[in-house]
Amino acid sequence: MIDTKTARTRLGIVEYAVVGTGAPVVVLHGSPGGVDAAALMAGFLPRDEIAAVLLSRPGYLGTPLDGRTTADDQADLVAALLDELGIARAGVFSWSGGGPSGYRFAVRHPDRVDALVAFAAVSESYRLPDQDLATRLMFTSAPGRWLMRLLASHQPEQYVRGALSAEGDLTREQLDQRVAEVFADPVKRDFVLALGPTAEQDRTRRAGFANDIDRFAEITSLELERIAAPTLVVQGTADADLPPEHSYHAAAAVPGAELLTLDTGTHLALYTHPDAAAxxxxxxxxxxxR
Known part of the structure; x- marks a missing residue:
């Protein structure tokens, strides 16, 4: 568990934590998520070189929505938190649903961004795909969430298989191999098992998730062409959660952006792919x- 705090910024309350020392990097979690998901995202960042500024975006855990619904609102909240912490500039690391606020932070506060990394990040209009009833109940109902936790605890390999299958378009053979690789690696295995609870749509995350989905559908342009910060876009080619085209669009739109693709990588590729360490x-x- 991380030691979280509450900052009362000029734009309202935000739950946050700072982990490590060194160059500051803001970590923006996906949808659903929270500061706990941001902590998992930042797990590979070296604590003696990077001070990871983790936060719950509005509507998640200890950060109330309070009308801060748009990507611009959330980008400005990041700036307000950095003001509160006395941080002039920082790197930004976003994943999935944290993409719009990360991109907009770079647009609206260009003098405060050292570098931007966007992993499988929403960059244009997005609508949640239709889900069958069983899947919806699994993530949104208390019995479903209890069952998921039970599976993770007593049948972890099946849980990992389910997560990788849901997050990627892999053949049966590819899935079997990926599950074996992840389950044999304690770091990768524990990441997948720990991530599950942060994606549950319980009462502490429901408002944030519903707002995210509504706002993502309304995106017309994030003005990516205005981003001046050095930008790295990371994407798995077999992502079934967010179409890879979001990353390809961002890499083409952001001036000078670099694109790093992970072949057959799922939505969890940066943490579970065979080349994840590199x-x-x-x-x-x-x-x-560097």
């Missing part, structure tokens, strides 16, 4: 401008 090192080097 990709993570690339992210660290990019954030530190």
């Amino acid at each position: 990709a993570q090192q690339r992210v660290v080097d990019f954030l530190l401008r």
